Amino acid sequence: MLAPKVRFSGMTTKQIAVLSALALVWGASFLFIRVLVDGGVGPVAVAAGRGTFGVLALVPIALFGRVTLPRDRRTLAGLFVLALLNMAVPWTLFAMAEQHVVSSLASVANSSTPLWTAIFALMLLRADPLNRMQTAGLLVGLAGIVVLSANGLSGFDRESLLGTALIGAATCCYGISAVAI
Numbered sequence: 004m005l006a007p008k009v010r011f012s013g014m015t016t017k018q019i020a021v022l023s024a025l026a027l028v029w030g031a032s033f034l035f036i037r038v039l040v041d042g043g044v045g046p047v048a049v050a051a052g053r054g055t056f057g058v059l060a061l062v063p064i065a066l067f068g069r070v071t072l073p074r075d076r077r078t079l080a081g082l083f084v085l086a087l088l089n090m091a092v093p094w095t096l097f098a099m100a101e102q103h104v105v106s107s108l109a110s111v112a113n114s115s116t117p118l119w120t121a122i123f124a125l126m127l128l129r130a131d132p133l134n135r136m137q138t139a140g141l142l143v144g145l146a147g148i149v150v151l152s153a154n155g156l157s158g159f160d161r162e163s164l165l166g167t168a169l170i171g172a173a174t175c176c177y178g179i180s181a182v183a184i
Contacts (some may be wrong), residue, residue, distance in 0.1 A: 024179055028061050030110050037106035046098035053094050063105025070121065088180035093173035103166030110152045110172040118144050127182050 014022075039049050065072075073079060101109050118141055124130045133141070152167075 024121070033101070033106040033110040033113070034098070036109070037101045039104050040098055046095050046102070049098035050091055054090060058092075085184045086168055093176040096169045096173035100166040100169035103162040104170070107154075108115045108152050108166070109170055112148060112167070113174060114151075115145070115148050115171070115174045115176040116181075118148075119175050120181045121178075122180045123182045127179075132157035132183070 007014065034050055039052075040046065044052075061103075064070075073082070097109055121133075121137075121141060
């Protein structure tokens with residue numbers, strides 16, 4: 004019996020392959036964070052290492068592309084706040100969280116970022132109020148995250164709740180950085 008063909012509306016095979024590779028790399032980062040914190044690497048060191056590897060990857064690209072870096076204070080201040088809210092703080096919080104919960108929970112709960120982004124867009128950008136379908140979409144998305152995350156919780160003990168709260172704070176940072184900067 005042949006397996007049914009899975010069709011993604013409007014996506015090419017190459018796009019599906021790239022999306023799958025991105026999902027694999029992004030999802031695996033939570034496993035690697037857990038391995039590091041279980042190995043005794045502290046949360047701040049995990050975040051610093053992620054940033055260092057990012058810089059090491061981007062510097063040659065910037066040099067080769069002769070990228071001109073901004074020099075005005077306003078842009079640099081915005082980039083500093085973005086670096087804090089979109090990298091340093093959430094990366095540290097995720098590493099702290101994975102000391103208390105399994106990496107699969109962190110990975111799945113990270114998908115709440117677009118929900119936080121929508122909420123902060125409403126609050127900070129004075130976006131149009133959500134209609135019923137949009138509100139239902141946010142609630143269904145939240146319910147989906149709860150259902151998918153439930154298996155990663157070892158119960159409602161202090162450790163699980165702390166880890167989940169840290170993940171929530173990290174995804175809030177991602178959501179607010181998307182609209183505030």
